[in-house]
Amino acid sequence: MRRHDITLVVNGVARQASVPARRLLSDCLRHDLGLTGTHVGCEHGVCGCCTVLLDGQPVRSCLTFAVSVDGHEITTVEGLGGDGDSLSPVQQAFAECHALQCGFCTPGFLCTVTALLRDNPAPTDEEVVEGISGNLCRCTGYQNIVKAVHRAAELMAE
Numbered sequence: 001m002r003r004h005d006i007t008l009v010v011n012g013v014a015r016q017a018s019v020p021a022r023r024l025l026s027d028c029l030r031h032d033l034g035l036t037g038t039h040v041g042c043e044h045g046v047c048g049c050c051t052v053l054l055d056g057q058p059v060r061s062c063l064t065f066a067v068s069v070d071g072h073e074i075t076t077v078e079g080l081g082g083d084g085d086s087l088s089p090v091q092q093a094f095a096e097c098h099a100l101q102c103g104f105c106t107p108g109f110l111c112t113v114t115a116l117l118r119d120n121p122a123p124t125d126e127e128v129v130e131g132i133s134g135n136l137c138r139c140t141g142y143q144n145i146v147k148a149v150h151r152a153a154e155l156m157a158e
Contacts, residue, residue, distance in 0.1 A: 001020050002020070002021065003018045003019060003020055004018070004019055004020070004021060004067045004070075005017075005018050006018075006019060006028075006066060006067055006069075006070040006071075007070060007071060008028075008033075008066075008069060008070070008071075008072065008073075008074050009071075009072070009073040009074065010029070010033060010035065010073075010074045010075075010076065010079070011035075011074070011075055011076060011078055011079025012079065015033055017032040017033060017066065018032075019032060019066045019067065021065070021067055022065065023065065023066045023067070024061065024062055024063075024064065024065065024066065025052070025059075025061040025062075025064040025065065025066045025069060025074070026038055026040050026050045026061035026062045026064075027040075027066075028066035029052070029061060029074070029076060032066075035076050035078055037076055037077040037078045037107050038050055038052055038061055038076050038077065038107055039104055039105070039107055039108065040062055041104065041105070041136075042062075043062050044062070044063075045060040045062060045063040046136070047105070047108075047135070047136045048060070048105065048108040048109070048112065048134050048135030048136060049104060049105050049107070049108045049135075049136075050062040050108060051107075051108035051109075051111045051112050051134075051135065052074055052075060052076050052077075052111055053074065053075035053076075053111050053114065053115060054069060054072055054073070054074055055072055055073050056073075056075075056115065056118070057115060058111055058112050058115045058134075075111070075114075076107070076111070077106075077107035077110050077111060080110055080111070080114055088110075088114065089117075089152045089155035089156045090110050090113050090114050090117065090148075090149075090152040091110060092152070092155060093148040093149070093151035093152035093154075093155055094106065094109070094110065094145075094148045094152075096148070096151060097144050097145075097147045097148035097151050098144050099140065099144040099145045099147065099148035100139075100140065101139035101140055102138075102139050105135060105136060105137045105138075105139075108135050109132065109135050109137070109145060112131065112132060112134065112135050113131070113132065113148075113149050113152060116128070116131040116132070116149070117149070117152055117153055117156060121153060121156060121157065122153055122157075123149065123150075123153065125146060128146050128149045128150070129142075129146065131149075132145060132146075132149070
């Protein structure tokens, strides 16, 4: 099986991997680079658990071939807090507002909401619901997730 050498800037650090052409970005992150924060749920791009930021935009890593993002910048849930010891405003708000239960969907929500608030720092309830509509949660009922998005917006404005 032919392998392709790729370089990804993951969470601000250049990382190399040698991957088959059909290796999914989610598998590359988890298995080749050891970044297990990106979760894989449905493997069809429906649930949003695998969402990461590609050049700042949310993408489904389970639908993206790793070779197609050679040279690009990827931010995973591990990179949202910056130095690794602190939480991002979005992570802090999710914790404060109890916006997670089992936590399986949380990394995808955190990446999605980070991009949402970057593009719209003061979303309405309707804009939040629309913004997170591509991410599924089986535990929370979404009310606290919506609250967390608004709380994160407050924290970012401070």
